[in-house]
Amino acid sequence: MTPSPAFLRLGASALVLSLLTACGGTAASSNATPSSNSSQAAETSAAAELRGERAVVERVIDGDTVDVRLGGEVVRVRLLNIDTPETKDPNEIVECLGPEATALLEELLPPGTVVGLEYDQERTDSYGRTLAGVFLQDGTLVNAEIARQGLGTPLYIAPNDRFLPPVEEAFAEAEQQQAGLLDPAHGCTIPARVQQATTALADAAPANLDDATGEVAAAVAFLAALDAVDGDAHPHVRHLVGLPSLEGRIAGVRGDITALQERAAAQRRAAEAEAARQAEAEEEQRREAEAEAARQAEAARQAEAARQAEAVRQAEVARQTEAARQAAVDAANRAAVPAPAPAPAPAPAPKPAPNPGANIVDQAPPGYSAEIPGYTGPRCYAPGGKFYKPC
The missing domain is CATH 2.40.50.90 (OB fold (Dihydrolipoamide Acetyltransferase, E2P))
Incomplete structure (x- = not known):
């Protein structure tokens, strides 16, 4: 039996009410x-x-x-x-x-x-x-x-x-x-709900769990409604749920929902892992971009330093060239002026004439002699070192 739109819009708490609420139609006691x-x-x-x-x-x-x-x-x-x-x-x-x-x-x-x-x-x-x-x-x-x-x-x-x-x-x-x-023909009965849930889950995809108004959400809410029923307050519901003819089918619905939820969880984990991978890749790209920008900035700084150094070198070369040029000009200017005549050298002073009358032997102090023929012994010199005497 196809679930009504009103049933599909039921939330979990509303479905608890719907599970136990009377539905219209001919009473089952018609026969x-x-x-x-x-x-x-x-x-x-x-x-x-x-x-x-x-x-x-x-x-x-x-x-x-x-x-x-x-x-x-x-x-x-x-x-x-x-x-x-x-x-x-x-x-x-x-x-x-x-x-x-x-x-x-x-x-x-x-x-x-x-x-x-x-x-x-x-x-x-x-x-x-x-x-x-x-x-x-x-x-x-x-x-x-x-x-x-x-x-x-x-x-x-x-x-x-x-x-x-x-x-x-x-x-x-x-x-x-x-x-x-x-009777599964009565839309409010548990067999009808089980049948609706089984049909909804036959080809369900994990994404269907996110549709709060869809048949899969209604199947999930149906199980929640069963779990929320108090056995003391609603013993007939607990009795029906425990029937072998329904218990296995309800367990099948529960297993299908669990499998669907596990698939949804696996997809969420995969999506989260992919998002984390993409975030890491983007972070790596950002770091590489920052590193490349830093490299380019350093290269630009070095290029500017080299340009400034070259400018300084060229300025020094120009200065030296100008200095050499100026020196050459100065040299040329100096070469064009005649040099003054050198001053005559002064005449040497006349040497004093020797005193021919003075004899060196006669100039020796008493006891000293300029020469002692045949003496080879020790000598004691007089001041001036010209005369000596035997020691």
Whole structure:
């Protein structure tokens, strides 16, 4: 069954409500014949013996609760070992097929119907309701008939289990016939949701998880809704989820979603790794660009320094060239002027004439001699070193 646009727009929290909310359509009990049962009961009332304690139906409260007149007073009766979707609890929403379950019980137990009540070990519950199996004149156990139409699931609350076997047997028939809460044609039932989720996930891609209004998101929210259901508050939902016919299919949906989420996570990791690689490549390019800019700046600085050095060198060459030129000009100018005549050298002073009358021997001090013929011994010289005497 193709999911409606309203279903596809449900978020996880809204889907919890939708999972348990009643949906429209013909009640699954359409193939039941409660009116004929009532007629048959009326026809055979004289012959059939009513089981249990006699009571008269006042009104139906919901799919598993009825008010009866018993012993002159109105008593609220909670049908044993059956649980139907909620419709009247002010703290709960109207659950899927809850109105249909109520309608079935109203058909089975119109006001004025004479019923028989049988009890188990505990006679009342925590709300003060009487716990009973409700029988029609023809012997039909109403508790089991609700389960047979698939509008309620077996429920065991210890120690009361007297009517559990017939209710379980009746529910097994409903499961085989895919009736009521087991009918995938009802869009709000769990089988319908499982079928929708399975179809949505058949060719799903990880990107579908990001579409909050898509069928894959609805499948994810469906599982979240199941996980959020409190077993005490919604025992019929927990019972349905645990059925072998649904448990495996729900596990398949869970596995498909897990695989899809893992693929999405793997793609995210790959995308993150690629983004990191690109960022690193861009960073490397930036560093290389900065290094190249630095190299070019250094090359420009060195070129400017070389240009300035060359300019200084050329200026020095020009200076030296100009100095040489100027020196040559000066030399040429000097060569063009005649040199002055040299001054005559002064005449040498006349040497004093020797005194021919003076004899060197006569000039020796007393005891000294200029020459002692044949003496070869030690000599003691007089001042001036010209005369000596033997030492």
